[in-house]
Structure formats: structure tokens, C-alpha cells
Amino acid sequence: MKVNVDRVTKQFKNKIAVDRLSFELSEGVTGLLGANGAGKTTLMRIMSGILDATSGTVDADGIAVTSEEYRALLGYLPQDFGYYPEFTARDFVMYIAALKGLNKKHAKARTDELLELVGLSDVANKKIKTFSGGMKQRVGIAQALINEPKILILDEPTAGLDPKERVRFRDLIAELGKDTIVLFSTHIVSDIEHIAKRVLMMKGGLLIYDGEWNEDMGDLEEFYMKEFE
Ligand SMILES: Nc1ncnc2c1ncn2[C@@H]1O[C@H](COP(=O)(O)OP(=O)(O)O)[C@@H](O)[C@H]1O
Ligand SMILES: [Mg+2]
Helix, strand or coil: CCEEEEEEEEEECCEEEEEEEEEEECCEEEEEECCCCCCHHHHHHHHCCCCCCCEEEEEECCEECCCHHHHHHEEEECCCCCCCCCCEHHHHHHHHHHHCCCCHHHHHHHHHHHHHHCCCHHHCCCEHHHCCHHHHHHHHHHHHCCCCCCEEEEECCCCCCCHHHHHHHHHHHHHHCCCCEEEEEECCHHHHHHHCCEEEEEECCEEEEEECHHHHCCCHHHHHHHHHC
């Protein structure tokens, strides 16, 4: 499967947040790198069908981003994800499953499987408000995977994680990337270096780089500093 982003622009009043972006994604992990305000979240919201582009199109093998069919292919972890602190991890994932229309029996089995996958089985019945940042993000990943998505969009999933959680999280994303189209935004270079085969870089709404960083770019850290600092 391929996700096609074709000349996508988003204008908010007089601010162009995403400026004529075109690229194609296939299976594997692609990192979306850019400083705060670069346009990453706006792009991801458009690619998740929750924000309309001003112009341009997004589709997956011809299935439009606005369609029900696309939604069924998609898993999305928003940057400003709300976790319902009083819910337990299991209840929260079950709740999302219900919202997505899974039947109860399937939802229960899938929830257990996902909590296992993200390493939260033993705290499944604990309230989310007792969780660390990394544990919350893993709940976020679990809910994004509930419908076995072919396209997974993760907006700054490593924000607020400690170094140990970060490594664990990377391993999980890398595993998912084997058979899923994963787009992963971050402003932390080391997140990308370890798992992304490909990197897209945004600056001021523009796509300023699209390639395999280790071959085309040499030292990403240095390149990134030059671009952003
Ligand atoms: N709903 C909105 N209304 C007006 N401006 C917005 C809105 N959302 C984002 N922007 C602006 O668009 C630009 C890109 O923001 P964003 O996509 O959040 O970037 P990033 O995720 O890379 O930090 C910023 O200048 C931001 O202020
Ligand atoms: Mg953002």
C-alpha cells in the first residue's frame, strides 16, 4: 500500500502552516522531523482526515482520506491526546474499541493482546492517572492499534519519555514498522536515527528534506543543527 500526499497546503487566515507538500509513504517507519511550529501536527491531522487541507489531496492506493474506508485503515496518536485519568488502561482501550465499532468479544481479546504488546498487561487494571509518561504513551499506542491499522500516524509519541522508555518505545515502533506504514513526528534527532529508514524534514510549512538520512545526509545531527538553530 502507498499513502500519497499530493500538493497539500493548509492556510490558517494569513498563516501557511503546510506549504505544497508532496510525498509518498510505503511500509516502514518514516520520521517527520522539524522544530516547533514547522507544520508537523497540521500535516498529520490532514493525513488523519480530521482537518481539511486548503488544497491538495491525500489518499491510500486511491482511497481518499475523507472516506470511511481510509478511516478503517488508520491508527492515529494525536499530540494532545487526552487519557481519561480515572479510567484503567483496559477500560480506556475498550472504550476506544467501542467508539470504533468493534464488537465486545473481539474488543476484549484485542485489548488484552495490545496491552500485552505494549507491556502493560500487569497494570491493565490500574488507573491511568497513576502511570508514568511512557506508560501513558503506550496506552496511546495501544488505542491507535485497536483496528489493526495499515497506516499509523504518531504525533510526537516520545514526548515526555525518559531515556529508558524512549528505547523501549523505539523498539515497539520498529517492530510495528515491519508491516505497517508508520509516520512518526519528533523534534528529537536520536528518535529518528535509530528506527526511521527515511526522514522527512519540515521547516516553515515546507518539506526541506526527503531521503534516507544515513546515506544522503551524512551526520543528521549536524545537518539538523544547521537547518534549525
Ligand atoms: N488551528 C490553527 N489556527 C491557526 N494557526 C494554527 C493552527 N494550528 C496550527 N497553526 C499554526 O501553524 C503552524 C504550524 O503548527 P503545527 O502544525 O502545530 O507545527 P508543529 O507540530 O511542527 O509544531 C504554527 O505557526 C501554528 O501556530
Ligand atoms: Mg506538533
